[in-house]
Amino acid sequence: xxxYFVRRILALIPVALGVTTLTFALIHLVPGDPVIAMLGDNxxxxxxxxxxxxxxxxxxxxxxxxxxxxxxxxxxLGQSISAHAPVATLILEHFPAxxxxxxxxxxxxxxxxxxxxxxxxxNPGGAADLGAMGFAILGISIPHIYLxxxxxxxxxxxxxxLPLTGRGGLSHLVLPAITLGTALAxxxxxxxxxxxxxxxxxDYVRTxxxxxLSETGALIRHGLRNALTPVVTLLGLEAGSLLxxxxxxxxxxxxxxxxxxxxxxxxxxxxxxxxxxxLAYALTYVMVNMATDFVYCAIDPRIRLS
Amino acid sequence: MIxxxxxxxxxxxxxxxxxxRLFLGIGLLLLQSTACDRSxxxxxPPGYLQVDIETSPLSIDPRFATDxxxxxxxxxxxxxxxxxxxxxxxxxxxxxxxxxxxxxxxVFHLRRDARFSDGSPLTARDVKYTYDFxxxxxxxxxxxxxxxxxESISAIDDYTVGVVTRHPYAPALETAMLGVVPSGAPGxxxxxxxxxxxxxxxxxxxxxxxxxxxxxxPFAPRPEAAAGGIVFKIVxxxxxxxxxxxxxxxxxxxxxxxxxxxxxxxxxPELAVVESPGSAYQYLAFNFRDPRLRxxxxxxxxxxxxxxxxxxxxxxxxxxxxASGMLTPENWAYNADVTRYxxxxxxxxxxxxQAGYPAGRDGMRxxxxxxxxxxxxxxxxxxxxxxxxxxxxxxxVRSNEFATFYSDIQRGNFDLTSxxxxxxxxxxxxxxxxxxxxxxxxxxxxxxxSNPEIDRLVELGDLTLDVAQRRAIYAQVQQLAADDLPYVSxxxxxxxxxxxxxxxxxxxxxxxxxxxxxxxxxxxxESPSIAAAAGPNE
Numbered sequence: 011x012x013x014y015f016v017r018r019i020l021a022l023i024p025v026a027l028g029v030t031t032l033t034f035a036l037i038h039l040v041p042g043d044p045v046i047a048m049l050g051d052n053x054x055x056x057x058x059x060x061x062x063x064x065x066x067x068x069x070x071x072x073x074x075x076x077x078x079x080x081x082x083x084x085x086x087l088g089q090s091i092s093a094h095a096p097v098a099t100l101i102l103e104h105f106p107a108x109x110x111x112x113x114x115x116x117x118x119x120x121x122x123x124x125x126x127x128x129x130x131x132x133n134p135g136g137a138a139d140l141g142a143m144g145f146a147i148l149g150i151s152i153p154h155i156y157l158x159x160x161x162x163x164x165x166x167x168x169x170x171x172l173p174l175t176g177r178g179g180l181s182h183l184v185l186p187a188i189t190l191g192t193a194l195a196x197x198x199x200x201x202x203x204x205x206x207x208x209x210x211x212x213d214y215v216r217t218x219x220x221x222x223l224s225e226t227g228a229l230i231r232h233g234l235r236n237a238l239t240p241v242v243t244l245l246g247l248e249a250g251s252l253l254x255x256x257x258x259x260x261x262x263x264x265x266x267x268x269x270x271x272x273x274x275x276x277x278x279x280x281x282x283x284x285x286x287x288x289l290a291y292a293l294t295y296v297m298v299n300m301a302t303d304f305v306y307c308a309i310d311p312r313i314r315l316s
Numbered sequence: 317m318i319x320x321x322x323x324x325x326x327x328x329x330x331x332x333x334x335x336x337r338l339f340l341g342i343g344l345l346l347l348q349s350t351a352c353d354r355s356x357x358x359x360x361p362p363g364y365l366q367v368d369i370e371t372s373p374l375s376i377d378p379r380f381a382t383d384x385x386x387x388x389x390x391x392x393x394x395x396x397x398x399x400x401x402x403x404x405x406x407x408x409x410x411x412x413x414x415x416x417x418x419x420x421x422x423v424f425h426l427r428r429d430a431r432f433s434d435g436s437p438l439t440a441r442d443v444k445y446t447y448d449f450x451x452x453x454x455x456x457x458x459x460x461x462x463x464x465x466x467e468s469i470s471a472i473d474d475y476t477v478g479v480v481t482r483h484p485y486a487p488a489l490e491t492a493m494l495g496v497v498p499s500g501a502p503g504x505x506x507x508x509x510x511x512x513x514x515x516x517x518x519x520x521x522x523x524x525x526x527x528x529x530x531x532x533x534p535f536a537p538r539p540e541a542a543a544g545g546i547v548f549k550i551v552x553x554x555x556x557x558x559x560x561x562x563x564x565x566x567x568x569x570x571x572x573x574x575x576x577x578x579x580x581x582x583x584x585p586e587l588a589v590v591e592s593p594g595s596a597y598q599y600l601a602f603n604f605r606d607p608r609l610r611x612x613x614x615x616x617x618x619x620x621x622x623x624x625x626x627x628x629x630x631x632x633x634x635x636x637x638x639a640s641g642m643l644t645p646e647n648w649a650y651n652a653d654v655t656r657y658x659x660x661x662x663x664x665x666x667x668x669x670q671a672g673y674p675a676g677r678d679g680m681r682x683x684x685x686x687x688x689x690x691x692x693x694x695x696x697x698x699x700x701x702x703x704x705x706x707x708x709x710x711x712x713v714r715s716n717e718f719a720t721f722y723s724d725i726q727r728g729n730f731d732l733t734s735x736x737x738x739x740x741x742x743x744x745x746x747x748x749x750x751x752x753x754x755x756x757x758x759x760x761x762x763x764x765x766s767n768p769e770i771d772r773l774v775e776l777g778d779l780t781l782d783v784a785q786r787r788a789i790y791a792q793v794q795q796l797a798a799d800d801l802p803y804v805s806x807x808x809x810x811x812x813x814x815x816x817x818x819x820x821x822x823x824x825x826x827x828x829x830x831x832x833x834x835x836x837x838x839x840x841x842e843s844p845s846i847a848a849a850a851g852p853n854e
Contacts, residue, residue, distance in 0.1 A: 042719035046726060049382075049458045055758040061456050092374055093524065103524065159555050167563050174560055175551060177526065264551045266526035274372065274525070279719050 018300050022293065029292040030082065033285050034075055042279040044091045065091060078285065087289075088282035092275065097286035100271060105290060107177055108267035111190060111259065112252050114183045116245075118191030119198055119252075126195070127202025127241075128234070132226050134207055142199060149196030154255055158189040158262035175264040186263040190255050194248050201244050205237035212236070238309050246302030250295050363544035364529075365819070365838060367830075368551045368566040372525045377510045378495025379450050379503070382458045384738070388830055389548060392530060394495025394513035397424050397443065397477065402825050402832075404595070404646055404741055406489045410438065410496065410514070419484035419781060420467075424492065426475040431535035432498055433518035440471035445499035455503050463491050484779050486786055487744040516834035517546065525550055536834075543838045561587060561814050567838070570813040571828055575633030581814050591635060592824035594811040595644050596738045598636075599803040600700070601763045603731050608683065615801040617667035618732075619657035621707040626659075627699055628807050636807035641794045642740060642749075644808050646826060648783075649743040651791040654798035664707040673708070681708040688730040689715040690722075696734055725762050733762075734806065739827045743790040747774035750802050765802040 045061045062068045066077065081088055087097035130142040162185060166174045173182050206229060209215055214236075218228035257269030272287035274280075306313045360366050373386040381390040391399070399409040408414065411424040430438040447469045450457040465485045470478045481488055501511035510519055516538070517530035531545035532538055549566065551557045558577045560566035562584060571594075573581065582589045600622070602609045609615060628636045643650045665675065673681040685704075689697040697713035704711045711732070715721065725733055737745065748754055751774050752766035770793060777789045797803070811828050820839050823832035 040720060041723040043723060043726075046722070047719060057453075057456070057458075057460060058757060060453060064456055094375060094380075100524070159553075159559065162556065162559055167559060174563055174565055175556055176549065261552050262556060264526070264549065264553070264556065266523060266550075270525045270552065277717065277719055 018303075022296055025292060025296055026082075026289060027079075030078070030285055030289055031075075033288040034078065034281075037276075037279070037281055037284050038071060040279075044279040044281060047278045048091060078282070087286040090275070090280055090283040092278035092280040093283065097282050100283060101268065101286050101290050104266060104268045104271045107265060108253070108256055108260070108269060109294075110177075110183065111186055111256050111265055111267055112249075114187035115190030115194065115252050115256065115259075116249065118187045119194035120245075122191065122195035123198035123202060126199040127206065128230065130199065130203040131206025131210075131237070132229055134203070139203070143203065146196035146199045149192045152192065154189050154193075154258045155262065157192060158185070158259065161185045161188060177265055186259050186265055189262065190252065190259045193255070194245075194252055197248060198241060198244065201241050202237065205240050206233060209233040209237045235309060239306065239313075242302060242305050242309065246299050246305075249298040249302075253291055253294060360547050361545065363838060364531075364547055365543050365545075365567045365833070365836065366547045366549055366560075366565060368557045368560055368569045368572070369548050370550070370552055370554075370557070370572045372550045373522075373528060373548075375510070376519065376528075377497070378513075379446065379455070379457050379459060379497065381495075385548075388828070389528065389530070390495050390510075391515070391829060391831060392517045392546075392833060393510070393515045393519055393533075394497065395430060395438070395515050396495050397426070397492040398489050399493065399831070400741055400825070400827065400829070402823050404648075404826050406492075410443070411492070414489075416781075420481045422479045422481075422488055422492075423472070424477040424479070426477065428475055430514045431533075432514050433512045433533040433535060435535050436498065438496060438498075438514045439474045440477045441474070442499045443477045443496050444469055444471045445501075446494060446496045449497075449501075449503070450494065459494060463494070466491055484781055486778055486781055487742040490742055490744070520545070539835050539837075541837050541839075542834070543836050546833060561816075564816065567819060568813065568815040568822075570830070571809075571811055573812065573814050575631070575635055575812075578633055578635070578812065578814070586817055588815055588817050588819075590811075590813045590815065590822065590824060592811050592813075593637065593644065593646060593826060594809045594828065595646070595740055595826040596736050596809040596828070597639060597642050597644075597740055598734060598736045598806040598809060599639075599642075600732060600734045600806055601730075601803055602765075602801070603728060603733075604764045604766065604802075605728055606731055608685075609731065611671050612800065613667045613671035614673075614683070615804070616657070617664040617671070617707065618704065618709070619801060619804045620660040620664035620667070621709070622657075622700060622703050622804065622806070623659040624806055627696070631695060631699060632807070632809075635810045635812050637810070639805035639808045641798055641805050642737065642745060642803075643743060643790075643794065644826065647741075647743070649787050649790040649794075651794040653791075654795050656798070657804070661707050668708060675708045679708050680705075680710060683708070684710040684712065685731040687711050687713045687732045687734075688721055688724050689713055689733065690718045691715055692718075693721075693734055700732075700734075726756055728756070728762065728764060736809065741827065743786070743793070744774075744778055746770075746790065746793050746797070747778055750774060750797065763802060767796070767800055767802070770796055770800070770802075 045058050045065070045067065049057055049061060066074065078088065090097050090100055093100055126142040126145065130139040133139055162174050165185060166172050172184050176182055210229060210233065212233070215228050215233050218232045219225065223231065256267060257273065259265065260267040260269040268287055268290060272284065275283035275287060369385050371383070371385050373389055374383050375381055376386050376390045376393060378390045378394045381387050395410045397409060397411045398406045401407045410426050410430055412427045413425045415423040417423060426440060432438055447463065447466070449455055450459045451463050451466065453460065465481045465488065467480045467482045472478045495513060497511040497513065512518060514533070514536065516533055516536045518533045520529040520531050522528045527550060528548040529545060551560060554572065554574045557566065557569055558573055558581060561569055561581060564586060578589060581587050602615055604610055624638045628634065628638055640652065640654055640656055645652065668681055668683070673683045675681050687697045687700060694713060694715040697715065701711040701713050716724070724730055749760045750765055750770050751761065752771050753759065754761040755764050756762055773789055773793045777786055777793065780786045780789060811824050811826070813822065813824060815822060818839050820837040821832065821835045825831065
């Protein structure tokens with residue numbers, strides 16, 4: 011287990027290298043100029059050249075890339091061009107908000123998906139199944155950009171239960187978490203239903219039933235744990251889409267997270283900040299997948315990480 | 317058969333508008349079912365206003381602030397020697413009086429009661445320091461270029477500043493609008509942290525992408541019952557800004573509410589919508605590097621083919637005035653007597669025939685152009701596309717995210733494009749955008765326009781100090797520009813402020829400035845007291 015863990019951590023290095031190289035190449039390939047974004051087009055050619063030199067942007071791309079890697083190796087992500095602050099500081103400022111939102115979205119997804127999936131899986135084809143799966147289809151189909159304002163109108167403006175936007179206490183988290191988590195909840199619920207349907211006919215469930223457990227009792231006490239493995243796999247994979255979805259959700263709810271930082275950085279062609287943000291996203295994604303592996307072990311003792 | 321142009325255009329326009337409207341309409345129907353008033357409860361100290369803005373300010377340090385959000389906030393925290401009043405005139409801010417002893421020198425007498433927010437007096441030394449900082453190339457201030465006409469600045473005594481320009485420079489007062497920081501205030505290195513100012517407010521806190529909080533400068537005069545502070549909340553989504561206004565969370569938003577939402581907000585009794593003439597100027601630019609567009613007949617045909625009234629009425633919801641030139645009727649140098657291009661597709665077709673682009677069987681001509689747009693400008697591009705198609709010009713609309721679009725415009729990679737100039741005050745702007753010396757990379761003449769007569773006049777205009785003579789010069793410039801069409805003038809955008817009726821004392825500025833916030837009162841009563849819109853300044 012420890013060996014596995016160390017190997018996975020070490021594997022982060024090539025991932026980080028690959029992601030930063032790709033991002034570096036892509037952001038420099040697209041047109042746009044951080045110096046003009048900063049000085050405005052009223053700037054004189056001399057000012058532009060001066061600032062470009064001061065920021066080291068007049069060096070060959072290869073040299074800039076090596077300098078960036080050198081900084082990275084020393085734990086320095088560089089200085090943001092547009093925000094005039096160290097990239098690491100900016101990411102640390104914004105990352106907790108994104109983690110909070112993604113975590114709440116994940117929790118919402120799980121809290122919604124389990125009851126729905128179980129209700130549907132226990133009685134496939136029944137009215138509860140139809141209702142739960144109907145909700146799931148709806149959840150997958152509604153884009154964040156529509157669900158968010160709709161929730162705001164109903165729950166905040168009409169009913170006055172929750173604040174509209176911004177980051178604050180728990181109440182601020184509810185609407186963005188539902189917006190972010192609904193689609194994932196729908197996907198998970200469908201997977202759980204499918205998975206439960208498969209274990210229904212398994213020998214151990216039949217044995218449990220023959221011992222006198224009810225249909226539902228047997229499925230929940232003995233089938234559910236076995237049905238979870240594919241759900242957790244999906245959860246790990248979909249966590250990435252949760253991070254991607256958080257970019258849109260952050261815009262709608264004026265949530266001061268990494269997504270907005272990155273969108274603004276791309277607009278300003280703030281190269282170091284874009285690289286830093288993408289790196290943070292990529293590492294989080296890899297970590298989530300790693301965490302998924304450990305969850306497998308917890309739910310299924312037959313699985314060994316090696 | 318080609319449909320009648322006006323019907324076709326109207327249909328295209330309404331199609332372009334229908335999707336977001338439908339989307340929102342459903343939401344608003346839901347909302348209206350149980351409309352109710354709820355007071356603000358979130359993150360705002362009592363007696364503070366909440367103003368929703370769309371983007372996070374980058375730096376409110378006046379030596380570096382260039383983006384709209386930063387500039388608006390900076391002018392509330394920092395005083396400058398002069399400012400522009402609600403009629404677009406220069407008036408003293410720190411300067412009590414201004415003398416012009418010679419053609420190349422100005423003397424500013426500062427008022428003695430100005431205090432920074434730490435209580436220390438603002439003196440001529442602080443002014444000199446601020447200007448020296450900006451004009452030192454090592455500090456990389458984006459304001460450096462604007463101060464280029466200044467040869468030297470000196471602190472004659474504690475409350476007198478002398479400015480010497482390199483040559484007689486009529487718009488010299490524009491250089492006196494730089495916000496003043498305390499002597500010795502370090503530059504930008506490190507963080508957002510702005511130096512203190514002497515304006516009506518001081519910065520309390522800033523959380524990037526979240527909010528910026530200002531409170532009263534305890535050493536600046538404060539009218540009785542005036543708002544204690546302002547929370548600028550950064551709300552990127554336009555629908556959400558409207559919802560915040562409707563809920564009463566947000567007290568004020570200016571020029572960032574979509575026109576199609578205004579009707580809904582106007583219907584709410586607790587909100588006031590104040591529309592006033594603005595100076596933001598939307599234009600269609602031609603690229604003169606393209607020989608087809610160097611033909612005046614083609615440019616005039618395009619000008620005649622665009623139904624600007626229809627665009628202003630439908631796309632902008634009536635929040636704009638069709639423009640005859642860069643300067644608004646409120647500007648002291650405005651000349652109304654210029655060639656105008658009222659919608660006339662027949663004239664457009666005739667001019668295109670004369671220019672050697674006869675219409676084919678399908679009505680189209682051998683003239684295909686590319687309109688570059690940002691995502692926000694795409695709808696306008698599509699409207700113009702439909703209008704030009706009706707006279708036989710094939711227009712391709714290409715939109716990219718702003719930085720890519722802007723880079724294309726900078727590099728002259730477009731045939732047509734449309735952008736807006738915000739905050740035009742002095743006619744010196746004609747020099748900035750039409751003088752052949754101002755072609756990028758070191759200027760704003762993005763279409764690479766060159767007209768020796770305009771060059772001569774705009775350069776003379778900068779050197780002429782006599783107001784009457786200047787007015788005559790720019791009257792000619794405006795006529796020439798309207799005849800020769802380096803731009804097609806589209807419209808002047810109105811300033812549209814949506815605010816809680818509890819706000820009293822708001823004064824709209826043509827340039828959208830929020831300076832009147834220093835006197836704004838957050839009352840409990842119902843009746844709004846909004847000062848009259850800015851009138852003509854003569």
